Amino acid sequence: MPIRPRRSVLYMPGSNARALEKARTLPADVVILDLEDAVAPDAKEIARGQVAQAVREGGFGPREVVVRLNGLDTAWGEGDLKALAPSGADVILLPKVSRPEDLLAAGKAIAAAGAPERTAVWAMMETPLAMLNAGAIAAAAADRTTRLSGFVMGTNDLAKETGARIVPGRAPMNAWLMTSLAAARAHGLAILDGVWNEIADEAGFARECAEARDMGFDGKTLIHPSQIAPCNAAFSPAEKEVAWARTIIAAFDQPENAAKGAIQVEGRMVERLHAEMARKLVAIADAIAARETAA
Template identity: 65%
Template sequence: MTSPLKPRRSVLYMPGSNARALEKAKTLDVDCLILDLEDAVAPDSKAMAREQIVSAVKGGGYGDREVVIRVNGLDTPWGEDDLKAAIEAGPDAVLVPKVNEPADLQRVAHKLVLGQAPASLKLWAMMETPLAMLNAAAIGACGRDPEVRLSCFVMGTNDLAKETRAQLNPGRAVMLPWLMTCLTAARAGGIDILDGVYNAFNDMEGFAAECAQGAEMGMDGKTLIHPKQIEACHEAFSPSEEEIAWARKINDLFDLPENANKGAIQVDGKMVERLHADMGLRAIAIADAIAARSKS
């Protein structure tokens, strides 16, 4: 049975060392939360942040928001303890940083099994290193292996710019090949992919433009660093009323008995193929999931 689609339009990072932020996250109109133990937490605050995140997630109150814990890498002094804590907390997913190759995910997945983590606990992968770009197809293929549990790529554009020395300028021209490579790898692996953060959180015009760009690429959503970015993010990554109306119309027409065996039909002067109807079904499912979340 196919799992219902989850809207992942807005994915907000929250530092695990900030107890007020972890509590505030319960009130925000966001699809997903990444409770961070890695970049957003100083070394001397790692243990405290870990305890706060475990307490917050186990305490509940996040409703239908997808909750993800970003751990430190297993090659750091904190990674093993972070992973054990994540298993104890029971989030929806664990975000693995600096994934370079499939083996990085396989090692984490193996430890989840050893820790008796439920099958429902998935892995997300940060795509933020030069090796990740070179190995994107192989990493994405982990999405087809149920033992690895991979369900989402997260673009780490800041780290990628740092590691490659590429400039992260408006329009992201130099970043586009890597973004599209990872998107293609994600789709080949049957998983979602989230665009990187926009650093100038007070520049709402620039942020909206980058959201529109990500949506045009085919990204499922965008990672955020400030709650004020949520609304514009939702606007960019939600199917419009016109899209949904068109999707419903062409699917209704393909469902007619006289069109049952047709691969293409004419609708309002346009040639529409059955693949367009299938694409429309996904848009409808996402819209329905968004509506259901809004009512809950």
């Protein structure tokens, strides 16, 4: 699969027509058109119709389009599925996935509703049971019925369900975050960090973006357009990093180094695993450059 930047992933309420229109112009890598938490119960059906129409009309350019449904066990889930599965969205985001069986059932329902083969599924990881089952949930990606290709951390719901506080550094949640990340990486999934609630606290947001980047997340979910630019900056490789990565790649590509496991580059010992890391970093940097050109 081609690498896609997923640095900034913005939730947009499906009940707000102006927000849906604005989603086509914002510099976010991904937009999540939300039918669940961001929509009041009395606006669910309006939101469903507006989101289905927006996705069918397109016009989102290089942005990846994700639709978060209401849970399939709710009064709105079945209607959401029938309206959005065949819409052409890139991804269907399923809330409160707690067991691999949830994905198998949803995958069958998504196919039966007429989803194109290319439509993927992401799982919200936001329940205590999901944290205990993270490895098994990620392993469900091996069954193509599930369409699973990514995790999205639901840190607010985790706080609600466990009583853990969201504090600077997120010490109460770090074990869950890293367990979910390890599970995702073990099975080739993308993984996105949860939201930052304090929109006015720019320094705190920048700190948490840097923490999530250093943990290994692909990007971060956002609740306001003002968070896009700093998030993109945090999750974009620095020019110095990219230049060094290209130097490592060039050194290992030399014929005399083709069979070597470790070489010296500019006075530093570099192993072949560093070359693999360098190729991944350059690939994401190139994908970001292409994304920004396409915008």
